[in-house]
Amino acid sequence: MSRAENPNHRRRMAAQLAVLAAAAATVTACATAAPPVNLKAASSGDNATGTVVFWARSDTITAATPLVKEFNATHPHLKVVMDEIQDTQAVTELATAIRGHAAPDLVDLNDIYMPIFTQLDAFMDIGSLVKKLPYYKDLSPGHLNLATYDQKIYGVPYLADLSPCSTSRPAPSARSTTDTWSPARLSPWFPAWSST
Secondary structure, three states: OOOOOOHHHHHHHHHHHHHHHHHHHOOOOOOOOOOOOOOOOOOOHHHOOEEEEEEEEOOOHHHHHHHHHHHHHHOOOEEEEEEEEOHHHHHHHHHHHHHOOOOOOEEOOOHHHHHHHHOOOOOOOOHHHHOOOOOHHHOOHHHHHHOEEOOEEOOOOOOOOOOOOOOOOOOHHHHOOOOOOOHHHHOOOOHHHHHO
16 A cells, blocks of 8 residues: 555645645735744634635646545635646746735645745744644654754645656666675765765
8 A cells, every 4th residue: 555545644644734724724915924823813723714725736736636635525614726836837936926925825845945935934934833743753854854944844744755866877787797786886976875
């Protein structure tokens, strides 16, 4: 069973979407500096109502679709509307939307691009909500670190994907059939491994 098919994983992801949607429901507009989350607002948490606009990247739309469907089925007063954005244009589209005061409430952004926006204080600090998740300590530290800036948490791990390492040089086995593998053999490709 894949992680996407695992009901426990899907429940966790739906809960994370709920945290984000509840936070987004308390914000009326995205500005250069997002306001703090108002957990005491009548329209926050379990009482959240309205519509939340969620931009999902084209590369992750398959994973996002069932999460949004499950969220909407279990939260009748708060609806998530998902719009697909091209993965290669996500940063440009989001930056343009923020400048034009037309940013979505939620955005699925490649984690490596998070610092571009967190350092500009363009996202809302949702740390108080994230830290209340019962599985907070189980969240991916690498993903969470990329969503954290100046001790503020601006996002939650959403989807773990594969970022392969590749090279255009011939593999060591293509040069010699008598060589045995060792980390030092990869040093021309991965210099940091030469001391292993």
